[in-house]
Amino acid sequence: EQSHYSLEKSVDILGIGRRNLRKIATDERFHLRLDELRREIERDLAEGNIPVCVAGAAGATSTGIVDPLAELADIAREYKIWFHVDGAYGGALALSEKHRAKLRGIERADSVTIDPHKWLFVPFAAGAVLLKxxxxxxxxxxxxxxxxxxxxxxxxxxxxxxxxxxxxxxxxFNALKVWMALKTLGVRGYAEIIDRQIELTHYFAARLDELVPFTRAGEIETAVCCFRFTPSESSALTHAEQDALQRALQQRVEQSGEAWLSTTVLHGRRALRVNINSFLTERRHIDDLLELLRREGRELMKQK
Amino acid sequence: EQSHYSLEKSVDILGIGRRNLRKIATDERFHLRLDELRREIERDLAEGNIPVCVAGAAGATSTGIVDPLAELADIAREYKIWFHVDGAYGGALALSEKHRAKLRGIERADSVTIDPHKWLFVPFAAGAVLLKxxxxxxxxxxxxxxxxxxxxxxxxxxxxxxxxxxxxxxxxFNALKVWMALKTLGVRGYAEIIDRQIELTHYFAARLDELVPFTRAGEIETAVCCFRFTPSESSALTHAEQDALQRALQQRVEQSGEAWLSTTVLHGRRALRVNINSFLTERRHIDDLLELLRREGRELMKQK
Structure with missing residues (x-):
């Protein structure tokens, strides 16, 4: 359910067809539900369909969460299905001693996507797939x-x-960029930046929790934080109106020229999304963003 | 038969399968044989297979030849088949007033491949497909x-x-590279280079014809010239030995460090292949290459 849209493109291109892509529901913490996965596999087998691949997210695009990879590996092995991990973003956690454990089970994957142009700070167009x-x-x-x-x-x-x-x-010669980045920063350099960005995301979340008109959605496992703008006046609004409010705030922030964040959809509801991905981001930028969100939120409600 | 290997990759990836790729035989001039194409289409239709795409080469990789595009367009229209032209290399002829006519019929293609990183001198990784x-x-x-x-x-x-x-x-942002190249050289700049390179290739071929131990293979329609090293002593050799001779000469030229050329296979027989693709190439480089070929050929035969 929280998988990257590239999986849809892939099944299209492979000729498997999107109707044969099973999106597994996520729980309230936005992790893939193992009971649902098992149920879908059993249903497919009962109907004569052959499950060929189980794909888990290690750093889902919207939420940054990491699926229970070890349990996915167990299920994949049990049913003899190819086990793929989309670590395009979160695979970089492997470089951090502090956060590496979140990827437990990834070592049993048959294939792993990792995009050095995401959390490894390599210039664009350096996607990679690793095979066992x-x-x-x-x-x-x-x-x-x-x-x-x-x-x-x-x-x-x-x-x-x-x-x-x-x-x-x-x-x-894309490999050169990856190699140069690894040589320049080294494992320790990467770990330091990754650890700091996760810490900054927690700091952002903690301060956001103190701000009355905002409500967090999901958890922080990488450097992504999702939340909603929920001023007291908005409780009377319809879901569609509340969703529109998130978009409106995103646009105000973008138009301010001071910061940029995106929106996403979590369990059917629009949310705001912050991803700290520049190694130049410091605490003061987080403070500025919080102030910006508060100010633009206030202005937005004044106009209503 | 002379199509680029990307067609094989494409049918693999699309799930059509290489057994459903019909390679159409070429005539003694290495142009796709229209009678063969028609026969294969009719045979497929008779067997209940549905031909979906006719692909012509405009600048085949090995020979640089351009298939009879207008006639291919006629056949594609007649059978209501998608008409694709692989102009990855030769599509650049469109910029030359002198040579544009070779592409007659390309304007009726449903899709055209063109790789600005080939004959349009844009840095690597700028492949493009144009659609009607x-x-x-x-x-x-x-x-x-x-x-x-x-x-x-x-x-x-x-x-x-x-x-x-x-x-x-x-x-x-690959489009920027293409745009910058177009702005820098302009249509006239491109035409000048393309015309000069074709002329240099004809010059190479004419001088090669004067050299006894070489025999040309195919024609010059772009800036590619194929030929074989055929010293009189080699007439007693088997085909396999003659093929090995071409490879041996290619390797000697490569190891000299003075020039580089490739080999290819034309109607089952190994040939040497020169493609003038640098806008820095001048007549004196061609003269040097001819001298190098003569010298290395002589040395090669001495060692036999």
């Missing part, structure tokens, strides 16, 4: 050797021909 | 709007959200 068996699966799927490139085949360096692992032919 | 109806087909296929991006939807600028047209989400 080192890419043989990808080569089996994608490798086609045209005759005019065949003189380079066969050597030990063949494993570095990245066009053998995916759709693209001509491509940039 | 301005991209609606691509949006229908790929557009999925996640909730956390929905506040940006609906405006006039929605057509510029390129992630709605393909698989990639987060992406570089």
């Amino acid at each position: 068996d080192g890419g043989r699966v990808l080569r089996d799927a994608f490798d086609i050797t045209p005759e005019y490139l065949s003189e380079e085949r066969g050597g030990a360096d063949v494993v570095f021909d990245f066009f053998r692992y995916g759709q693209l032919g001509t491509r940039r | 109806d301005g991209g609606r087909v691509l949006r229908d296929a790929f557009d999925i709007t996640p909730e956390y991006l929905s506040e940006e939807r609906g405006g006039a600028d929605v057509v510029f959200d390129f992630f709605r047209y393909g698989q990639l989400g987060t992406r570089r």
